[in-house]
Amino acid sequence: MSHVKLVESPPNMLADYKGETIDFICEDCEILKRIKPAALMEEHGNLSMPSLPALVAKSLGCKRTESTVYNRCKMHYHFSPDEWAKRMGYVNPQEHRKDALLFSDLREWHRLYAHCSCGRKSEIDAVKLKKALGEDAPVSGASSVLRCRKCGLKGLANIVVTSLARG
Structure with a gap:
């Protein structure tokens, strides 16, 4: 009998990302960066998505990544206004406006x-x-x-x- 154990990949990993690019933004540093997932995989490996913004900020030379209390790095994922509204639950993507031109x-x-x-x-x-x-x-x-x-x-x-x- 084989003692092979299937290992599942942890959720929310970079390798699971299906988009064409990943957008990062930091309003304080005035940075808006669009990076292809393949480039991130090559540079950082298969990391969890929540850990990526800090690593990208550090690779761009942000000194605020070293601070843990005051004046911290505020780099985060950037979404279009429509995508943000869908993710926040303000817009149901299945629902079409009744007055929309078809x-x-x-x-x-x-x-x-x-x-x-x-x-x-x-x-x-x-x-x-x-x-x-x-x-x-x-x-x-x-x-x-x-x-x-x-x-x-x-x-x-x-x-x-x-x-x-x-x-």
Whole structure:
């Protein structure tokens, strides 16, 4: 009989993280850092997620990580306002607003534009997004799949719907 014991990975580890990047912020030091999980794994190994902000702050040269009482390091994870509201329970992600514009509401004279926070604005193909997300998806949800070609940010674009001028 084999005496093999299955060992489960502790919860909330870096290797379990499924996102594209991990964002850190420290308002006191004015640091906003976006790091890929693979780079963190290479530098620090498979650590628990709660221990990462302090290690990232220390690697960025923060002297406050050495203090345990006064003037402590306040580096923490950064989330978009929508993600923060979902995590805090203010927004139910399953619940759609009743007045939300759906892809099924769009007509051939409507045009969609993505406005990124970096200043880039571009027209986006409503037909492709409708096929990818579905007719009953809200148009505002398209920002979650769009990535800016200028700055590389994903999920933060504002979607603007316009109509062609009557001719």
